[in-house]
Amino acid sequence: xxxxxxxxxxxxxxxxxELAALLRGRFISADVLVLNLVSSPGTGKTAFLELTLRELxxxxxxxxALVGDLETDNDARRLAASGAPVRQINTHGICHLDAxxxxxxxxxxxxxxxxxxxxxxxxxxxxxVCPSSYDLGEKIRxxxxxxxxxxxxxxxxxxxxxxxxxxxxxxxxxxxxxxFDRALALKNINEIRPGIRIFETSAKTGAGMDEWLAYxxxxxxxI
Amino acid sequence: xxxxxxxxxxxDTVTESVAAYPGAQVKEVRLRVGALASVVEDSLQFCWELxxxxxxxxxxxxxxxxxxxxxxxxxxxxEVELAGVQSFRCPRCGEPCSDLRQGRELEIDSxxxxxxxxxx
Numbered sequence: 001x002x003x004x005x006x007x008x009x010x011x012x013x014x015x016x017x018e019l020a021a022l023l024r025g026r027f028i029s030a031d032v033l034v035l036n037l038v039s040s041p042g043t044g045k046t047a048f049l050e051l052t053l054r055e056l057x058x059x060x061x062x063x064x065a066l067v068g069d070l071e072t073d074n075d076a077r078r079l080a081a082s083g084a085p086v087r088q089i090n091t092h093g094i095c096h097l098d099a100x101x102x103x104x105x106x107x108x109x110x111x112x113x114x115x116x117x118x119x120x121x122x123x124x125x126x127x128x129v130c131p132s133s134y135d136l137g138e139k140i141r142x143x144x145x146x147x148x149x150x151x152x153x154x155x156x157x158x159x160x161x162x163x164x165x166x167x168x169x170x171x172x173x174x175x176x177x178x179x180f181d182r183a184l185a186l187k188n189i190n191e192i193r194p195g196i197r198i199f200e201t202s203a204k205t206g207a208g209m210d211e212w213l214a215y216x217x218x219x220x221x222x223i
Numbered sequence: 224x225x226x227x228x229x230x231x232x233x234x235d236t237v238t239e240s241v242a243a244y245p246g247a248q249v250k251e252v253r254l255r256v257g258a259l260a261s262v263v264e265d266s267l268q269f270c271w272e273l274x275x276x277x278x279x280x281x282x283x284x285x286x287x288x289x290x291x292x293x294x295x296x297x298x299x300x301x302e303v304e305l306a307g308v309q310s311f312r313c314p315r316c317g318e319p320c321s322d323l324r325q326g327r328e329l330e331i332d333s334x335x336x337x338x339x340x341x342x343x
Contacts, residue, residue: 008333194321
């Protein structure tokens, strides 16, 4: 018997990272802006996305959405009401989406091809921990936080907020009755991800949507 | 809570790698895990015995080397190590930092194996 040290230096999520890199290349060559929306359950990702899809469609943009949940196609049905093509991904217990699921569902999606799209939104499973480890090939990772969740969410879940490219605060219409400390929330987000773009929105009143849509258009022009 | 799938992926990779050393027994698997990797060592250890059972990794030890976050501070023009993950500011000058150089690692660094001597 001889003891030997074998250097591996292998990324544990290498398979996911490699597939995500392939997807990213495909998204860029098809000129599609892909966004990965991540938050806790109940933040209002679906309501925010539904309004985003409606507004983009109203502006004549070609949009589609993939939506991840453990079970049910409730969110896909809600989002489809916007008029955009929507496909549900059921993970059956898995707490995050991965690149393989995105790839498989894009392949199987009849009537939707990347070449016919300008924007693709991927609504991740509601979870602030695991989705941060899985690259989906997106251009922009959006971390959402609602005014009901507590201003210290970014400090409690630093990995997700630190890996985000944009932050969206939802439900601003009820900020006041919730005693939401806006300045503190902005400070905490900036503490974890200095300089990140932050959008203060309400899916109910449409507040903040103009700024958000302008950001999307700008990001798409820069693909 | 995706530690089980992470451990399963480690077992697959190591099993593939030791195939080059027939009969070898894995003694130790060493990981490099960044402070921002969202992976909890206790959960990895909890799944380890169960997941490695019946594989060349059975009975091996899992060693997790946690790496602190390292940022590049523009103001100081150098890399700085953060004490935690609650504030992404340079500990020297207090300026915010967004250029991450270390902290998201999730990798198998090396393995230690007992090799069977080849008969001449």
